[in-house]
Amino acid sequence: MIYVTGQMIFIGYYVQMAPLEIVMIARDAPFELPRPLVLADHPVLDLLNTRMMVDGERCDLLDTEKAAIDWLEHVGLADAASNHPDKQGMLEQLRLLRDSVDELITARLGDRTADPHVLNEFMHTAVPQLVWHPAQPPHLERFQQPDATARLLARLAYAAAELLAEGDFSLVRHCESADCSLIFYDRTKSHKRRWCSMALCGNRHKVAEFRKRRQDQAR
Numbered sequence: 001m002i003y004v005t006g007q008m009i010f011i012g013y014y015v016q017m018a019p020l021e022i023v024m025i026a027r028d029a030p031f032e033l034p035r036p037l038v039l040a041d042h043p044v045l046d047l048l049n050t051r052m053m054v055d056g057e058r059c060d061l062l063d064t065e066k067a068a069i070d071w072l073e074h075v076g077l078a079d080a081a082s083n084h085p086d087k088q089g090m091l092e093q094l095r096l097l098r099d100s101v102d103e104l105i106t107a108r109l110g111d112r113t114a115d116p117h118v119l120n121e122f123m124h125t126a127v128p129q130l131v132w133h134p135a136q137p138p139h140l141e142r143f144q145q146p147d148a149t150a151r152l153l154a155r156l157a158y159a160a161a162e163l164l165a166e167g168d169f170s171l172v173r174h175c176e177s178a179d180c181s182l183i184f185y186d187r188t189k190s191h192k193r194r195w196c197s198m199a200l201c202g203n204r205h206k207v208a209e210f211r212k213r214r215q216d217q218a219r
Helices: 043-050 063-074 078-082 087-107 117-121 148-166 199-219
Strands: 002-005 008-011 012-018 021-024 051-055 058-059 127-131 139-144 173-175 183-185
Touching: 043 087, 043 148, 043 183, 063 087, 087 117, 087 148, 087 173, 117 148, 139 148
Parallel strands: none
Antiparallel strands: 002 021, 008 012, 051 058, 127 139, 173 183
């Protein structure tokens, strides 16, 4: 197994990985993924990736209020979430949105129809408004709502709806590793991305191929 150490920094909707240290460790040692995990090149797919397989077991990275706020911080939405008085309610709504998006994305990938009413509920009260504060220029707030958490969830819901309606689903792919459940949007120039991350599954595949070649040569 490969254990990857390094710092992951979110900028907008892109990820920078600081220089990585690849360390060989025992096969039976636990494989710990970084939290929050932001690798999909799309915030909605990153939301789906908060529920994933780890060592053969289903794992929910949105398991606490703090974990949810940390994830929202990485996608630029934490200001509203961290100040919300009902953080448990916010966590439950975020999970509900994730469930809805998961069903719709799965249907879209399978060329099936699905009911978007739950997703639409997150957007139906969000309306564009012109906001003009004293001594500041006016700006258009697309998701103007009095409730800050509802506003941030509406932004995520809109991003999901936009992806479902306008995204190129030939570029929405699952990681090719048989042990990985992560999904991503392939924004590479060649559109040949295979792994959730070269630092994770990509390097694990390279090590496995290297071991296989060594074993074949030893025969």
